[in-house]
Structures are given as C-alpha cells and as structure tokens.
Amino acid sequence: MPITLSIVSGVVLTIFLWRLWKNTHLSEAGLPFEAALPYEVMAPCTGEFVSALFSSRDLEFVSQFNSEPLKELFLKERKAVARAWVRSTARDVHQVMQEHVRISRRSQDLEIGTETGIYARYVALQAACGFLMLSIGLAGPVRLRHLSLYVYRLSERLDHAHSALKAAMETKEFQDA
C-alpha cells in the first residue's frame, strides 16, 4: 500500500474527527444539515419585487441626479439586498437537503447510488449559489436581471416542493400515531 495513501487517510481522518468534535461541541444535535443556528424565516419575495430589485430602472432614475456618491450608495445597497436574496435561496436548497436527510436516514431501503447522486447535486447547487454571489459582486445586480428571475422561480418551486414534502411527512406521522 503506497505511503501517500496512508498519509492522506491519516489527514482525512483527522479532519473528519475535528469536524465531528467541533459540530458536537457547538451543538449536541447541530450537524451539517441540522439547522445549528435558528433559521430565520423570511417572508417570500414577490416576482415583482425581484424584478424591480435587479432592473436598471432605479439606477437610471438615480443617475439623473448626476451624483456619483448617491449612485455608489445605491449600487452598494442593491448589491447587499441581492446577496441577501441569493443567500436565502441557498438556505432553501439547504433545507430541502436537511429534510431529505432527516427522513431518508431512517428508511429501510436507502440506496448508495441514489444518495450519492443527490448529495452531488446538492453540492453543485450550493456551488452555483456561490457563483451567483460572486457574479453579483463583480457585475452588480443590475446586469443580472434575467439571472435573478430564474433564481426567483427556482426558490418559488423549492418552496412549493418543501411544503409538499412537509405535508407528506405530517400525513405519515398522523397515520403512524
């Protein structure tokens, strides 16, 4: 067995144990998909709001005053709001996974291939949200109107799906009781 594999396995094990120790010390139940911090439920944004948030109309209006500080302040605020919105979307995806993990870990017929696929998708989605955050930082929210609308539709769908899953769980719990 190559020495490199031994070293890598030792390092990986140490990192995982550190994660385990840290997680269980921060919160007894607080593990990756468990909401370690209280999840602040935000009221869902309407499509109009998202459209307005990322549209160039407001910027055009502010630009009419020919004031650079005002324009800068406007763009700064818009970036902050857009980022908060993407963060909330990422949190929704996280919650979908959290629900999945909470239910599936007790299923008798869990499948390794399916689980790996789902986890890979979750990681890809979180990476996509990270990419969006970066794009907002680099290009600004005004140039990302189409993008924002897509993300809005996504979060709306996720919200519906989340409600459906919750309802299914509650029905099941009711039947079991």
Next chain:
Amino acid sequence: MRMLDYSIWSGSIALEILLLYRSFRTRLRSYYPVFFIYIFFVLTQSLLRLIVYHYQSRLYTYTYWLTEFLGVAIGCAVVFEIYRVALASYPGTARMARRLLALVFVGALAKAIADATNDPRWWAEATTIDIERAMRTVQALAIAALVALFLVYSIPFGRNLKGILLGYGLFIGASVMWFAFAQSGGDRFRYFWSYLNPASYDLALCLWVVYLWSPQQQPEALATVRIEEQYQQIATRTRRRLADARGYLGKVMDR
C-alpha cells in the same frame, strides 16, 4: 527505561485500569463489550510484553508483533461496534455504512492481491511495519468513511460513543502517520515520534476516561422512531427538487 518512556507507559497502564474499573462501576461494559475487551487486551498485552522483555528477551519480537496484529484485529471489531451502536436506530444509514465499509475492505483486499500478483516476492519482502501500516490505513479509511456518513446524515451521538469514536480515531490517525514515516523519516523524526505515538494513545485514554466516566444513552432509541417513508418516494422527490434548482441555476449561468 528512561523517565519519559516510563511515565508514558505507566500512565497508559493506570488509565486503562481506571477505565476498566469505571466500566464495571457504571455497567458500560455491557453496552460496549468489544471496546472494553480491547482495553483489557491492550492492558494485558503491555504487561505480557514487559514480562517477556525481562525474562525471555529473545521472544520479545515475536510476542510484540503477534500481540500487535491481534490488537489490530480487535480494533476492527471496535469499529464494527461503533457502527452497530450508532446506527441501531437508522437502518437505512446502517445499510449504506455496510456497503461503504465493504467497499473499503474489498478495495484494500483487491489492492493487496494485485500487489502480490504483480510481484510475488512482495509477501516475502514486506516488513511487519509495511503490513501493519496497510492494516491501520484500512482501519483509518473505514473510520473516516463512517464519520463522513455520520456527519452527512446528522446521526446524533451519545457522549460515550462520541468519546470512543474520537479517542480511537485519534489513536488510529496517529498510528497511520507513525507507520507512514517510520521507515522514510530520519532518526530525529523517529526519535520524536517514538514519544508522540504512545503519547497519542495516552491522550486517547484520557478522552475515554472523561467521556466514559458516566453512562449516557444514545439520543434516539429505536422505539422512538416515528417517520418511516418509502425511500424511493423520498429520493425521487428530493431529486426532482434539486433537478429543478439545478436547471434554473444552470440557465442563469449560461447567460
């Protein structure tokens, strides 16, 4: 025997005796029988090695490696016990863990067979250190796979089991590093590690004493499990939701 060597050695003996004494007082030995058999084995192994070293020194090497490999074998059983206790309430995750552990062990076996087939002299040339390093590496991979699964599936831990896992994981991690550098590292490294490796076992023992001082049940007993949905239903739903999300984000990124 130098003072530091003696302190580390006698410290581990004292901690093992304390741990075994507490296991009888708290009845934890019946919850984690394999783990306490392991501790008892390590204690008797240390004393046996000392006796052989003093009275039959020519047999010391054989005794050392024989007890060392027995220790590795019982250690594998400890890993299995961690898996059994932690996932008792989670049949789905337990199934996943079985597959993952089988994958690790089959992978290691396949690698060993491939090495032996490619070079028939491998078995003859491999030193005891090489063999133990390979076995410890497989153990480290198995524990890492288990811990990853526990993290991903948010498996809640009781204080006792967490202590066993952290302590044993720490000891295995340090052992793997020691065996990896035992031959390639220089004399200074070997000198440094000859203290650090046994000290890491003492540290693991301290962890065990603290975490296993009093019994604490696993957070979720099987009887409390309420939700039981068909996995395929859950997986399909989650997959659909994630696919929707991916579709939207993918389109966004294309623009």
